[in-house]
Amino acid sequence: MAQRAIREYDGKQMMARLLKEYSNGKYVIENSFAQVTPGTDFKKLGEAHPWLLKEKLVVKPDQLIKRRGKSKLLLLNASFSDAEKWVKERMNKELTVQNTTGRLTHFIIEPFIPHKEEDEYYACIRSLRDGDEILFYHHGGMGVGDVDTKSEKLLVPVGSKTNQEEIKKILRNVPDERKELIAGFIHALFNFYSDLNYAYLEVNPFVVVKNRVVPLDLAAKLDDTGEFESSSKWGEIEFPAPFGRTFSREEEYIKELDSKTGASLKLTVLNPKGRVWTLVAGGGASVIYADTISDLGLGKELANYGEYSGDPSEEFTYQYAKTVLDLMTREKNPKGKILLIGGGIANFTDVANTFKGIVRALRESKEKLQENKVKIYVRRGGPNYQAGLKMMKDLGNTLGVPIEVYGPETHMTRIASMGLKGGK
């Protein structure tokens, strides 16, 4: 539940569908955008979009990658067969862009619009606490540079609207004959943005060709909490994971578990060979444990980030714990491993109850935990924590690996520093 980026294809589709409405029919964006995914059949694509065969084309990956032009991820002025070849050479290939490695799976194809450099403009609308800010610069495209400092800005305060006259004030450097056209476009864009729960909308560049405005490149974020107000207008969109974020089988499994319960279960494996594993209750606490391990200089040994919260049932906690324990006991490390079963002071969750699932998983992994020389540290507080901690202490007598157990009298992250001592 937050601001989330959408694909350029989805954003442009939405614009083609709705910008007319927000400009009294004045600004019409042709719906000539085609999406290519691993399953796309180019022949069928050509049949569905006849313009692909008639016009010169632009092809780009559509995976929230910034500065695609600079990374040579842009094919211009191409025929449909060129486009097909270019996409097929890259589809499903691993690629490193600005230090992030990921796989290309989504592309957008659109008509190539011949234009001069001086026809390119930069526009962006972003959400601020006091309102929405329009940024404009009279050059656009790849080389636009630091727009934060050099663009002209117009803040539209919360609850108020803007108009063409106001917008014209930030178009000082635009030739007079284009001011009306561009101001009208930005005005339409603003209405589109504010009525549809956008949080960020950047068009860089848009071009003016033959008295017509065409957005060439688009990056946008929607506020996904606005779904109940806007989803009918959003149409079918997806919120893709950031480029390079792939999910392992275990992470997928936890995501699936998470979707089945009202509680929250999260898992990110940072370093499967790491020695320090966490099983932490609560969103805030889970971040703090990961922080502390990193701040104590053992970030490289931190194996996972994750949390369980919102009172998951014993079965869900068990499945979650089992997944983490399985991951942590796959590869032995001569120095042994550390498991932090941490958490703050719960509000109303029955601590003993949630520990039941973890205890079950620990018991089942007894041999593997011994073989991996795991040392366990527990810290937790909240309703019935005494019984929960006792359960853990009792388990320590039979599990055959050391378990140290602490309650609210011990600082929350102390088990991290205790566990890591001597590990450096």
Add this chain to the structure above:
Amino acid sequence: MAKKWYDLFDVDTQSFVYGMQANAVQRMLDFDYVCGRKIPSVAAIINPSGRDGFHKAFFGGKEILVPVYKELKDAVKKHPEADVVVNFASFRSAYPTTMEALGYDSIKTVAVIAEGIPERRTKEIIAEAKKRKKTIIGPATVGGLKAGAFKIGNTGGMIDNIMESKLHRPGSVAYVSKSGGMSNELNNIIARNTDGVYEGIAIGGDRYPGSVFIDHILRYEANPEIKMIVLLGEVGGIDEYQVVEAIKSGKIKKPVVAWCIGTCAKMFKSEVQFGHAGALAGGELETADAKNKALKEAGAIVPDSFDEFDKKINETYNALVKKGVIKEKTEPEKPGMPMDYAWAVKMGMIRKPTNFISTISDDRGEELHYGDISITDVFKRNIGTGGVISQLWFKRQLPDYGHKFIEMVLQITADHGPAVSGAHNTIVAARAGKDLISSLVSGLLTIGPRFGGAIDGAAQMFSSAYDRGLTPSQFVDEQKKKGVNIQGIGHRVKSVQNPDMRVTLIKDYVKKHFKATPLLDYALEVEKLTTKKKNNLILNVDGCIGICFVDLLRSCGKFTREEADEYVSMGALNGLFVLGRSIGLMGHYLDQKRLKQGLYRHPWDDICYLTSSQ
């Protein structure tokens, strides 16, 4: 005591809880009680989906009534002294309800609990609150509390945790945190390392919290009771920099111990969004590392990691004590708090005799159970209506032929035409405009010794004779001497030559399936004697059912003899007739309604009037 501008709450603060949040209300009242408040902090509950009335809650050991209103506007009119709204409305309705609350002059602070309010709407709420000079806490927060005075909703957790963290009386440390989940932990850390919390606010994890760190820290700075400030910030957003600037400019002079969580974000390979909507770094400036650094450079006390947060808080506090800024007070006596019944039961601390026992069914678990059979198994095992009746009446499963026999009895007794007394009564009641249940019951009430009740009577009479070893003729003689008709013998129209098909069907079935039929055999011998006297003194349907049922109970192997006798004496057999005939009675009711029959009035000429006047 008049509130200062920097006080959002005091010991007299009263609030409205928006939403029927019985638990949250109780927790607020419990907090009031341990704080020694005289008036409850909840002036009223707003229940938009209910109606005006009262809600019963505990204030310490005694119960009080909290007014409930459907509309906030009515509550505001009746309780002008309440100036806080604790808004539990969902993410859909949090916006309109908060805007409404801000519109009332008497409301000064609104805590918005819901998570997932569209940012655009939150921004409108913020602008409105700013215009009206009011405070918003949240959205997406548990709220906050002022120790010894007022608590928003569920803040602080269970009452024992609240006492453990000494929140029932004020200390000298005020905090503001983004995370609500961590506020319990902060209460704990502060209680263990200082003289305790004075006030703590969780501003919520959204990108645009209604009030930000600086709003609360400036209040804390102005409040002479507060001696030091704790800030728990977070990756994402730039609100912490307002605090940085205020420290630098000298606007904040009190020591601020600060930490921003999310320093681990750099460990992730790709952009990471933590649980909070606002917890995503949109640039270097928004990282936790950058904020911690800036706070430290400005003069805040910032540990190297959260692990030293407690130590820094402790050192800062001790220094203030040493300087004489904080004078440590003697700890007041801990107030007692009655324990919640449900919790005490859960912990196994108390027990209580029950007023009811039930052994036949249980609706509490994952699925409904009839005895030890789950409703899923009722169908999986296909036990049928007979099986269900057997389970609920006798707490056991009979052999399949027994279940079928029960169903047969229901089918045979289902109806016997409109003229019999039960159907007649139902029809009359239906035509008088009564509802289904009244009409049905009107018919059922005629069932007794003369109508339908013969099943039971026959079973008892025949089995008693049989068990006493009387021969059929001894039995007939005995009844004759007593001048009592034998129940289950005799029919108005049916006779030996004109047998009742219902009886034939039952006899055939029973003979074919039952392991033994001693009582039926006995009754048939008795019938031979009686029909000799009069042609229509046959074993009738009631008698046949009753007697065969006794044979079933005794021979199926599922009952001891005592159990079998007990069920007969408890009237189980009459139950079969009541159940079966209810089908027909309801049929008659529906029939009359379908035919739109008017009120029945018995014709005069069908009544022999013999009053004294004539």
